[in-house]
Amino acid sequence: MEPQGVDEQAEELVRSMAGELTGPRAGECLACYVDRMLAEFGCDGKLRFALRYRDLRAPRASALTRRLGQIGGFCDCEIYLNGWILRTELALVQGDEPVQNLPRPPCQHVRAGSTKPCTNWARQPRYGVW
Template identity: 45%
Template sequence: MNTPLVTEAEQLVHSLAAALTEPQPAECLPCYLDRLLRTAPCDGTLRLAMRYRDAVAPRATALERRMHDRGGCCDCEILWNVYNSKSEDVFPCSGVPRGSTAACDLWEGRRR
């Protein structure tokens, strides 16, 4: 049953979800994933990484393949297999240029 109230509620939930998952200004991909995965579980996909790419670096069309090639087959595996935090505290992000999918100085690539 789709009443105007239900439709309005769904729109509100959708807009809140979009606002909560919006990357912060200059936030790098691993800091973004770390921030969001602290409050919500990984769903086994690259949903958040693709949300980041679409919002920050839409021209980075090879991001999904690059993450898969390095063992990041879902959002949490990017933090387990692709990047290693240099310390326990990775907040606040030290920043990257807009359009970049690189990690900030708080992260380093894991060696395979």
């Protein structure tokens, strides 16, 4: 079997992005959705999934890019490096030891049209400290 080329991988990603599997689940918040997509597809240096969520769920949230920038989220993964942290992870953070890859609790859901994180998430206390 031929190894899959980069082009085919990219095509497959585009195909799966177009599918319903990669859309937000019913009631799922922005933070849980982008976190779930990053685990699967990784960050491409842009707000790829955050803006996808907005387009699908909160098209009137025109200030989303600016608001995420205010918490240091200039691409999908930075939202979590600088902006939001799981409360379950926050409880375990000690000093500078990063806690990662904990199992994700199910999304606590937000109202339709909201771009706020659900109650699973808290603000990163270390933002700006780097």
